[in-house]
Amino acid sequence: MTEKRWPERWQEVNPGCMVFTPGSSQEYHTGSWRAGRKPVWDKSKCIKCGVCYIFCPEGCIFADEEGYFAGDLTYCKGCGICAHECFPEAVTMVNEEG
Amino acid sequence: MSRRVGMEVAIAAAEAVALCNIDVAAVYPITPNTHVAEHLAEIVAEGRIDSEFITVESEHSALSAVLGAAGTGARTFTATSSQGLLYMQEVMPIASAMRLPVVMVIANRALSGPLNIWNDHSDIMLQRDMGWVSLFAENGQEVVDMLIQAFKIAEHREVMLPVNVNMDGFQLTHMVEPIELPDQAEVDRFLLEYKPYATLHPDRPITMGAFAMPEIFTEVMKAKDVAIVNAKKTILEVWKEWESLFGRKYEPVAAYKTEGAEVVLLTMGSMGETAEVAIDELRREGISAGLLKLKLWRPFPFKELKKAVKGVKVLAVTDRAVSYGGPGGPVCAEIRSALYDEPERPVIVDYIIGLGGRDVSVEDFITMGKRALEAKIKKPREAYKFYGVRGE
Numbered sequence: 003m004t005e006k007r008w009p010e011r012w013q014e015v016n017p018g019c020m021v022f023t024p025g026s027s028q029e030y031h032t033g034s035w036r037a038g039r040k041p042v043w044d045k046s047k048c049i050k051c052g053v054c055y056i057f058c059p060e061g062c063i064f065a066d067e068e069g070y071f072a073g074d075l076t077y078c079k080g081c082g083i084c085a086h087e088c089f090p091e092a093v094t095m096v097n098e099e100g
Numbered sequence: 101m102s103r104r105v106g107m108e109v110a111i112a113a114a115e116a117v118a119l120c121n122i123d124v125a126a127v128y129p130i131t132p133n134t135h136v137a138e139h140l141a142e143i144v145a146e147g148r149i150d151s152e153f154i155t156v157e158s159e160h161s162a163l164s165a166v167l168g169a170a171g172t173g174a175r176t177f178t179a180t181s182s183q184g185l186l187y188m189q190e191v192m193p194i195a196s197a198m199r200l201p202v203v204m205v206i207a208n209r210a211l212s213g214p215l216n217i218w219n220d221h222s223d224i225m226l227q228r229d230m231g232w233v234s235l236f237a238e239n240g241q242e243v244v245d246m247l248i249q250a251f252k253i254a255e256h257r258e259v260m261l262p263v264n265v266n267m268d269g270f271q272l273t274h275m276v277e278p279i280e281l282p283d284q285a286e287v288d289r290f291l292l293e294y295k296p297y298a299t300l301h302p303d304r305p306i307t308m309g310a311f312a313m314p315e316i317f318t319e320v321m322k323a324k325d326v327a328i329v330n331a332k333k334t335i336l337e338v339w340k341e342w343e344s345l346f347g348r349k350y351e352p353v354a355a356y357k358t359e360g361a362e363v364v365l366l367t368m369g370s371m372g373e374t375a376e377v378a379i380d381e382l383r384r385e386g387i388s389a390g391l392l393k394l395k396l397w398r399p400f401p402f403k404e405l406k407k408a409v410k411g412v413k414v415l416a417v418t419d420r421a422v423s424y425g426g427p428g429g430p431v432c433a434e435i436r437s438a439l440y441d442e443p444e445r446p447v448i449v450d451y452i453i454g455l456g457g458r459d460v461s462v463e464d465f466i467t468m469g470k471r472a473l474e475a476k477i478k479k480p481r482e483a484y485k486f487y488g489v490r491g492e
Contacts, residue, residue, distance in 0.1 A: 018199035
């Protein structure tokens with residue numbers, strides 16, 4: 003994960019904090035806010051229903067080529083809503099290292 | 101050539117704004133600023149100026165609408181008063197943080213409750229820390245002049261901040277005064293064309309009002325603070341230019357007969373004219389009294405204030421708002437703080453006066469001047485006093 007680079011000095015901030023580069027929000031890797039727990043998908047239980055995808059408030063869950071779901075941990079904040087809503091119980095929250 | 105007219109000040113304010121070639125105005129009428137909204141709407145409806153007048157359903161929408169319009173590079177204007185200003189408050193710090201040069205006239209009025217439509221400064225004092233440049237007009241002429249100056253200050257590349265011009269509700273808004281109204285060519289020459297720093301445009305996508313992480317927020321706030329502090333330089337330049345063009349002088353702290361004065365009163369807004377009469381009377385009685393009129397509230401003119409009170413024994417500040425349970429009225433608290441580090445500072449007394457439109461007469465100023473002189477020797481002093489309150 004590349005880290006967002008901040009201006010060294012306040013003088014470098016654009017007036018009004020205006021942003022002149024479209025799409026720069028992708029540089030905010032909000033997954034770094036996650037506090038210790040990440041979702042893990044068990045493909046043997048996943049029925050490809052997409053409930054986790056619908057309920058994810060961050061929009062960071064996507065379907066892979068086979069149609070199984072997974073989370074983009076660059077943006078996942080570890081809220082656990084996917085695990086809570088997954089009725090086949092394919093998603094579990096596991097502790098992260100470090 | 102300017103023309104001298106007898107005009108209600110609120111109407112004159114709308115006429116002044118019309119002279120500034122505005123693109124968008126959105127005003128929700130509220131007493132006592134209603135005539136500004138009505139007359140400006142008339143001017144637009146009659147086609148006298150090529151502008152959009154957005155009839156919004158609230159003050160929150162009014163400021164939001166002009167904020168959005170300012171983002172596209174439009175010259176914008178709004179006006180309000182009291183509770184309306186409070187309703188705008190949510191948008192006010194955004195306008196200054198986004199560095200958008202919105203201009204607003206505020207018909208100062210007491211805050212509810214109890215419901216009161218008359219004048220004091222409690223509405224604007226609550227908006228002190230919104231990051232807006234704040235000017236106080238003493239009479240109708242100053243309202244007109246300051247509104248035209250406000251656009252030039254707000255749009256200056258070194259400033260890029262919203263500006264509010266304060267006029268006392270009823271005491272100014274509803275008075276018919278003789279006013280020199282500049283003509284269109286004069287205003288055009290003074291104001292020039294507005295060239296925005298950046299504009300919202302679908303072909304050149306930029307983001308205004310972006311989200312900021314804790315890692316950058318402090319730096320943005322520092323930049324905003326430096327911008328408003330540095331705005332004073334531009335304000336002084338604009339006032340100097342105004343004086344050379346129109347012959348009317350503006351100063352952050354205007355002095356009246358303060359030469360060698362022992363006791364000096366300090367006022368903001370329309371009370372200055374009443375106080376001048378009182379100073380003349382006090383001088384006739386042999387009391388060396390003077391008057392300071394604070395016309396620039398934000399950025400606060402520290403240097404000018406310190407210079408103005410040199411050698412003054414007693415400074416009597418009049419406050420038209422209360423900081424409940426605080427160190428006194430908001431103006432006096434700031435003046436005490438500004439002078440704290442001075443090796444020789446005057447004794448400062450604070451009179452809270454004229455709340456909710458209560459009359460402040462020449463006699464009141466004479467009494468305040470005399471009582472302030474007594475305060476020089478009598479100790480301990482109260483931090484502040486409600487002048488003329490019944491029951492004391």
